[in-house]
Amino acid sequence: MPQNNSHTLSFAAQLKQLDRLLCASRPLWQNRSFECTQLPWAEDFPTLAKAVWQLEDSQLDEIDACQSRLNELLLPSLHEDLLAAGVDWNLSFLLPSSLSTADTSIDTATATEPLLDFEDMAHFSAHIKGRKWQQITAFSAKIPASNLPVLEWCAGKGHLGRLIAKLNQRSVTSLEWQQSLCDAGQQFADKWQLPQRFICADAFDAQQQQLKKEQLAVALHACGDLHVTLLKHAKQAGTKQLVISPCCYHLIKAKSYQPLSSVAKESELKLSRADLQLPLQQSTIASEKHKQYRLQEMAWRLAFDSLQREMRQVDEYLPVPSIKLSQLNGSFEAFCRWAAASKQVVLNESIDWAHYQTLGYARQRLTRRIDLVAHLFRAVLEKWLLLDRVCYLEESGYRVELSEFCANSVSPRNALISAFK
Ligand SMILES: C[S@@+](CC[C@H](N)C(=O)[O-])C[C@H]1O[C@@H](n2cnc3c(N)ncnc32)[C@H](O)[C@@H]1O
Structure with missing residues (x-):
């Protein structure tokens, strides 16, 4: 399969390329599998149909859990069907090497190195589950150095904000709508005498006053509309820096996806909430x-x-x-x-x-x-969604970087969008 040069293209050009692939391949991923009585695309993709039926039932979860194995087993058959039909979808965009958002300039090992001394770390991480702690330390390592005050969006108990406040003695405002989480977070912050304060508020409040120009806004795993709302408020307020890790793209109020960037707005793709769940569908190790x-x-x-x-x-x-x-x-x-x-x-x-x-x-x-x-396309769809956010920020006057803040095994939602005015 030919390689592609996506890393040298602008974000908008990458989004257009992925958009073409996703539009062409819709029959393979935009279907309601539980409604089907046969493979809905079997006639147009006979080799793929044969390949998928040749897999043992007992292998399916294991294959699904590993994208490279899934690609290795099914892409050659898909390629053959496309050749026979005389069409070229540029399947190289499905390969992890072209979909990865990993920033090679940053050594991911540094992200997990202890940021606090051993004693502090033991106390600090005591109330935080292992994976969450790894995500927070990795995320913190990607925060740009500056003195800008920090707004932590949809903070939960504000673990991320607390670590940022501790590491750099930076002033952090943590916005969260559940009073009990705000109270628990404020107690931790007070115990450590940190410059972190909680605001119990609704992120969807149209009168949102918390975003400022002189600010770094961070959001770790704020779901669907919550992180999109942050981007819109930040654009309006002219917030100088943003670092966000999106998740749960399907948790939106609208019935279907509302594209953000002009490139995505021109797309023929119409994404339902069910389609938006595709990036999150991956078998995990279960008993x-x-x-x-x-x-x-x-x-x-x-x-x-x-x-x-x-x-x-x-x-x-x-x-x-x-x-x-x-x-x-x-x-x-x-x-x-x-x-x-x-x-x-x-x-x-x-x-x-x-x-x-x-x-x-x-x-x-x-x-x-x-x-x-369909899962052959989950990473492409996620990249499309990420690039929509990236392009929206570029169109709003930001310089944007797309990278990964932690290993996929720590969290499959490991993409990081960093934007600077
Ligand atoms: C997936 S959790 C992420 C929490 C934290 N950032 C972390 O990574 O641990 C999302 C958080 O958003 C909060 N949230 C949900 N809807 C909200 C809203 N409308 N306004 C403010 N916070 C909200 C939830 O209560 C929850 O704590």
Whole structure:
């Protein structure tokens, strides 16, 4: 596959390239797998269809958990189908080397080196879960040196802000809407006599007064609209520096994605909330028992779906509420009766439960394969979303850097956008 030169292109040009790839490949990733009764793209991608059915069920999670293995197993087949069709999507954009936002000028090892002396660190990190502490120390290491006061957006207990205040004796304002988190955070800060104060406020407040020009605004994992709101307020206030790590792109108020940059606004892509969950879909290491429960639940839900379509004579998916894990230790029939009652579906007297259970497992095998192929595009979609934010900031007069602040194993949401006026 040809290599690409994305790292030498402007952010806007990179966004356009990824946009072309995502638009062309929509049938492979923009589908509702649980509604399908066959591979929806099998006719146009026969080699890929064969390859995905050749994978053992027991391999799927392991492949899904490792992007390079997924690419290695499926991209050659996709490439073959594209060649046969005489089209070129430039699949090299799917390779991790072109999607990585890692900044090679920064040694990622330095990010995890202790920033405090040993004793302070032990006390400081005592209330913070291991992964969160690693994220915070890595994030802090990427904060530009300056004396600008800091605004920590959607701070939770303000762990990040506290470390920033401690490391540089910088004044930090931590904005968070849950009073209990503000109280807990303020107590920590007071105990350490740090220049950090909490403001219990709603980040969506249109009258948001907290963003200033002479300021560094930071946001670690502020979800969807929360970090987008920060970008918009910062643009308005002319805030000098921003360092944010976006997450949960699907947590938005609008029904579909509202592009930010002019490049993304011109795109033909229309992204639903379900599409926006794609970047977050990656199998994680789970115990064998939990894996089995997940697969069983998926099969039972799909089985009930087949059943309810026939009972209601309506060929439409019907979402069922979340279940208790204990229900999976009961019988399939009991699960279906509970699901039917919760959705007011009337069941016939005589139901061939084994038949529907078999259907459910067949649909589960299919769904997992449709999702696996869609996952070839999860990192591209995430990069597209990140570049939309980056380009929006550039268009608002910022110089922007896109990098990674921690290893993927510490957090898969490891992208960092740094913007400077
Ligand atoms: C995913 S947590 C991240 C917390 C912290 N930055 C961290 O990384 O540990 C998101 C935080 O945003 C807060 N939040 C949610 N909606 C908010 C709003 N409308 N205004 C202010 N904070 C909000 C939540 O209470 C939560 O503490």
